[in-house]
Amino acid sequence: MTYRGRWALVTGASAGIGAAFARRLGAAGANVALVARRRERLETLAGELRRDHGVDARALPADLADPAAPDAILDALSRERIAPDILVNNAGYGLPGYYHASPWRAHREFLQVMVTSYAHFVRLVLPGMRERGFGRIVQVASLAGLVPGSAGHTLYGASKAFLVSFSQSLAAENEEAGVKVTAVCPGFTYSEFHDVNATRPLVSKLPKYMFMEAGPVVDGALAAVERGHVVYVPGLWNKYVAWLMKALPRTWAAKAVRRQSAKFRRSE
Numbered sequence: 001m002t003y004r005g006r007w008a009l010v011t012g013a014s015a016g017i018g019a020a021f022a023r024r025l026g027a028a029g030a031n032v033a034l035v036a037r038r039r040e041r042l043e044t045l046a047g048e049l050r051r052d053h054g055v056d057a058r059a060l061p062a063d064l065a066d067p068a069a070p071d072a073i074l075d076a077l078s079r080e081r082i083a084p085d086i087l088v089n090n091a092g093y094g095l096p097g098y099y100h101a102s103p104w105r106a107h108r109e110f111l112q113v114m115v116t117s118y119a120h121f122v123r124l125v126l127p128g129m130r131e132r133g134f135g136r137i138v139q140v141a142s143l144a145g146l147v148p149g150s151a152g153h154t155l156y157g158a159s160k161a162f163l164v165s166f167s168q169s170l171a172a173e174n175e176e177a178g179v180k181v182t183a184v185c186p187g188f189t190y191s192e193f194h195d196v197n198a199t200r201p202l203v204s205k206l207p208k209y210m211f212m213e214a215g216p217v218v219d220g221a222l223a224a225v226e227r228g229h230v231v232y233v234p235g236l237w238n239k240y241v242a243w244l245m246k247a248l249p250r251t252w253a254a255k256a257v258r259r260q261s262a263k264f265r266r267s268e
């Protein structure tokens with residue numbers, strides 16, 4: 001697969017799965033616009049992509065909790081005559097605890113980053129992709145979006161279920177326009193995610209076979225979007241869990257998820 005000469009916009013590119021997307025896309029010849037809050041990390045990665053792959057790369061530091069960020073980013077790109085052909089909506093985090101335990105502001109910002117910024121970026125890039133007859137939209141959801149909700153991190157699963165359904169609708173609306181859309185549903189993946197939300201001590205107790213590295217998640221996701229695979233679950237273990245959740249009666253699945261997630265979700 002080659003994306004030589006095309007521009008990709010990757011959110012959450014300063015770490016984990018997003019940084020892995022940026023590296024794979026750079027290796028496939030794409031120029032990459034990198035978004036996250038940590039400027040220094042983005043600039044270092046942009047330098048690495050230019051040096052290792054001879055592509056153009058730009059650091060666009062932004063806080064996606066700010067509703068004005070997506071417009072500002074696309075405006076900055078358009079001033080440089082850059083129109084993304086590939087969008088990787090990936091930035092994210094987990095907000096631990098029960099719903100009532102966090103103030104509304106924390107939930108509002110969470111929804112802005114995890115749901116609204118995703119929808120906003122898609123709305124900004126989609127018309128250009130349709131006009132050019134080429135687009136790739138990868139939305140990083142989660143296995144949590146395919147299983148029943150459980151206690152703790154309340155809006156997380158709901159935000160990921162939104163991405164799955166949103167991606168299915170987008171895929172149906174845009175396939176004839178040359179725009180392919182994939183929701184990626186990883187399970188546990190080594191990144192900074194569980195350090196940021198302070199669940200590392202809990203998830204470290206889970207068996208290693210439940211975890212994947214970011215590289216294979218991204219390789220699978222990019223292959224899936226090229227194949228036109230709309231909901232992609234990377235890894236055998238995660239595929240098994242996704243299958244089981246569909247096969248079990250809903251109440252059994254909910255009970256199983258409730259029991260299992262108590263091992264890695266923070267409830268305080």
Ligand SMILES: NC(=O)C1=CN([C@@H]2O[C@H](COP(=O)(O)OP(=O)(O)OC[C@H]3O[C@@H](n4cnc5c(N)ncnc54)[C@H](OP(=O)(O)O)[C@@H]3O)[C@@H](O)[C@H]2O)C=CC1
Nearest residue numbers: 012014015016017036037038064091092188189191192193
């Ligand atoms: N790791 C896992 O087990 C799983 C992760 N996922 C999903 O994968 C995606 C990537 O997470 P992952 O790589 O694991 O986690 P990391 O913590 O390693 O990376 C998260 C990225 O999101 C960025 N980010 C977070 N908040 C904001 C913000 N307000 N504005 C801009 N950027 C932000 C961070 O950059 P910065 O801090 O510099 O702003 C960072 O680049 C997320 O959507 C997550 O929900 C899905 C399933 C499993």
Ligand SMILES: N[C@@H](C=O)C(=O)O
Nearest residue numbers: 142143144186187188
């Ligand atoms: N699987 C992780 C994120 O999607 C988690 O919930 O810890």
